Amino acid sequence: MAVDQKQVVAALGAIATPRGVALPQAGVLSDIAVTDGKVFFSINVDAAEARAWEDVRAKADAAVRAIPGVVTALVALTAEKRPGSAPAPHTHSHGVKPAATRQQGAPADSPMGKQQAIPGIANIIAVASGKGGVGKSTTALNLALALRDLGLRVGLLDADIYGPSVPRLIGVNEKPALNADKKMIPIRQFGMPMMSIGFLVAEETAMVWRGPMVMSAIRQMLWDVVWGELDVLVVDMPPGTGDAQLTLAQQVPLRGAVIVSTPQDLALIDARRGISMFAKVDVPTLGIIENMSYFECPECGTRSDIFGHGGARHEAERLGVPFLGEIPLHISIRTASDAGMPVLESDPKGTHAAIYRAIGAQIKDRLARVPAKV
Numbered sequence: 001m002a003v004d005q006k007q008v009v010a011a012l013g014a015i016a017t018p019r020g021v022a023l024p025q026a027g028v029l030s031d032i033a034v035t036d037g038k039v040f041f042s043i044n045v046d047a048a049e050a051r052a053w054e055d056v057r058a059k060a061d062a063a064v065r066a067i068p069g070v071v072t073a074l075v076a077l078t079a080e081k082r083p084g085s086a087p088a089p090h091t092h093s094h095g096v097k098p099a100a101t102r103q104q105g106a107p108a109d110s111p112m113g114k115q116q117a118i119p120g121i122a123n124i125i126a127v128a129s130g131k132g133g134v135g136k137s138t139t140a141l142n143l144a145l146a147l148r149d150l151g152l153r154v155g156l157l158d159a160d161i162y163g164p165s166v167p168r169l170i171g172v173n174e175k176p177a178l179n180a181d182k183k184m185i186p187i188r189q190f191g192m193p194m195m196s197i198g199f200l201v202a203e204e205t206a207m208v209w210r211g212p213m214v215m216s217a218i219r220q221m222l223w224d225v226v227w228g229e230l231d232v233l234v235v236d237m238p239p240g241t242g243d244a245q246l247t248l249a250q251q252v253p254l255r256g257a258v259i260v261s262t263p264q265d266l267a268l269i270d271a272r273r274g275i276s277m278f279a280k281v282d283v284p285t286l287g288i289i290e291n292m293s294y295f296e297c298p299e300c301g302t303r304s305d306i307f308g309h310g311g312a313r314h315e316a317e318r319l320g321v322p323f324l325g326e327i328p329l330h331i332s333i334r335t336a337s338d339a340g341m342p343v344l345e346s347d348p349k350g351t352h353a354a355i356y357r358a359i360g361a362q363i364k365d366r367l368a369r370v371p372a373k374v
């Protein structure tokens, strides 16, 4: 039986709110998206009220999940800060004990004051790009696998809310199961736990989310998922350097960022913006990777520098950030990822896998040297 919006509204009608009326009448609900039994909506309240509404969010979540035919629900509590009001508190709870604030002594209203460490995860690194289409997601996945090959316990979070590509890149699109505490159990593929908003909602639904909803969904994917013990969680960031990306960089307790760029000037300018965005929120850039660095002929192996070459290396030197390596533009990287088999899995002994592992080794090394702030 297909679930529809009316059933969702009816289920929410039984939930009381701090405003003295039932949830559908409180004037706080976003549009309710229902696709194939997946339900998504947000409860939008002022930041000052957020704590009082967390219980309502949890009840709404449970009520929706109890509707026959609902396979998954994502109920986000978004707290919008009015100019001059108190800083937004964390809106997730689910029994997660607040961990130590990452930056000891950070003022409560600084961006860093909002960050919480995630229990069990030693390092979170962002893979970012100034613009889309540079191969950020492909690089994030192969890099995660390279770090796994180097003996680390690694997870992957696809936070590219505008175009979640991890389900396609790993050839899996299943909804995560819930454990007894209603926490999501990440999908395991290639020996790594992975989460993507693409597992939860249809891609078109993800596209229309507003900034606060994006952040709330990402918080859920960080804190309401049973990640287990991880040495590194690789976060595939949404491309670009706009407000959504800045908020994410502020609120996720990142140890560092890796910037993916192509050699073209334009992409490099965007990469520069990426570096300064992370610098703004005090996240060190672990380095730049030049993707599609040169064309490698699949027949003869000849290398052609079709975009010019060395741009990212020079840029990294100029900006004083490490240059991590060059990944060629090669048909096997594309066909492997598009078939749900990243090149580290399809050809683990090949030259491309070796390049990713060499980059992974530098990141592992840098993580050991970046001072822990937890």
Ligand code: ADP
Pocket: 129, 131, 132, 133, 134, 135, 136, 137, 138, 139, 165, 239, 291, 292, 327, 328, 329, 330, 331, 333, 334, 335, 337, 338
């Ligand atoms: P982004 O996350 O930056 O939007 P993707 O990782 O989705 O980019 O990559 C865009 C396209 O480019 C995909 O079809 C992918 O397979 C391909 N691609 C990425 N890196 C390479 C590479 N080094 N060689 C060949 N194709 C690549």
